[in-house]
Amino acid sequence: MFTSGKMKMIFSIITNKSEKLLEAINKCGTNDAINAEDLFKRYTTEIIASTAFGLDIDVLNEPNHKFREIGEETLKPHLLNFALERIFSRNFLGSIGYQAIASHIVEYFSKVVKDTLSHREANGIERKDFLQLMLQLKHHGKINENDRVDENQKIKHLLTDNDIVAESFFMYLAGYETSATTMVFALHELALNQEIQNKLRNEITEVIEKHGEITYEAVMDMEYLDKVVKETLRKYPIVPVLPRTCTKDYKIPNTNVVIKKGTAVQIPCIGLHSDPEFYPNPKIFDPERFSVENKMRRPDAPWIPFGDGPRQCLGMRLGLLQTKVGIITFIKNFHIFLDKSMTVPLQPQKSIFLYHPVEELLLRIEKV
Known part of the structure; x- marks a missing residue:
């Protein structure tokens, strides 16, 4: 579902939210420090609410919107949950009524998705977003690269409403805080490294002049921006540990140690x-x-911020795209500097869940 064609389809949603992000930055002014992390979280919340839930909400102007508050609660780390899920099997946990996510959170997101689906189906509404693609899968089971239903495809399984709720919720978990935190780390480094910041700004300006505006193709043409994002994810992998299961017996080279098939393995990114x-x-x-x-x-193996193989993060393309557009919005329009209160070097809050800065990113800006 996260093909380049689908990214082009939802690109106008991302640019619309980036324009709102720019308005929010301008409202902050140049006299006070800007909390970039908070702005980025509101920006990614709006994108995911629109593309995955079909909601046009205004979190950039209403930071305490219920959708964001419920989402923030979802992402609070719970060490007990983490431990239980690694000690006991899913079947056992399910048999005793264990829930990783509180029931009121599940009920909220479920109602949001199902209400939107019902409204679209009852009124024949179509919208260019991921929720619409899942609605097509619900009724037809298959779409091709051009978002057309393939009538000749033999269908084995149609998505249910609960499947769509789960997919939308997954997109929220995968794309909200991870993208916002990546932008925070990137801007922190760009504020420290003015030469890199200027080089990136020059590329952004040249590519936009070439294309006439910010388009999907323009973002894909920004090679230095791609390098900046990849280096950010190298130095600050948002998911520091990848849990995996060994699929076959493996002998570690130059040792007598054999990792048996079925063994749980933690990969330290x-x-x-x-x-x-x-x-x-x-x-x-x-x-x-x-x-x-x-x-x-x-x-290639030493760079795995999104994992690798069949369990690579499915939302990688969406995450990278909204991250790049968010960085463009700042760097194209402003020279950025760290506020004097910021600690250098940046201190990451190392945890088993997400690699996150201890401090919020406070920036000083000057208009270009």
Whole structure:
């Protein structure tokens, strides 16, 4: 569902929200420090509410909107839940009535999605968003790259309303805080590294002049922006540990240790991303690590912010796209600097859940 064609389809939603983000930044003014993290969270909330839930909400102007408050509650880490899910099987936990997410949260998001689906079905409303694609899957089971129903495809399973609720909720979990936090880390580094910031601004300006406006194709043409985002995710992998299960017996090279099939394995992204064998001087922020020449000098495996293989994050394209447009919105329009109150270097709040800064990102801005 997250193909390049689908990204183009929802791009106007993202740019609309980025224009609102710019308005919110301008309202903050240049005299006071700007809480960039809060703005980014409101920006990603609006995008996901629109694309995955079919809601046109105004969180950028109403930061205490119920949709955001419920979402924030969902993402609070619960160590007990984390431990239970690794000690006991899902079948056992289900048999004793265990719920990872509080029932009132499930009920809220379920009602939002089902009410929107009912309204669209009753009134024949169609909208270019992911919820509409899932509605097509509910009725026809298959769509092609052009968003057309494939009548010749033999259908084995049609999406139910509960399936759609689950998919929409997954998109919220995958794309809200992760994208906002990536933008925070990126802007922190750009504020510290003015030369990199200026180089990025020059590319953004040149590419937009070439295309005439910010389009999906223009964002894809911004090669240096892509390097900046990838280097941000290398230095600050938002999900520091990837839980996986070994699919076959594996002997660790040069040892007698064998990891048996079915063994739970924790992959430390932060360790791989900080290995000087692959990334010399790993504490230095250097987007050129992701030039074509430098990427050819190392294997792909040491960069896995979204995982890899069949369990790679499905929302990666949406997350990267809204992240890039959010960064463009700041850098195209403002010179950014760290507020004097900020700690340097940035102190990450290391946890088993998300790699997150201890402090909120406070910026000083000057209009370009």
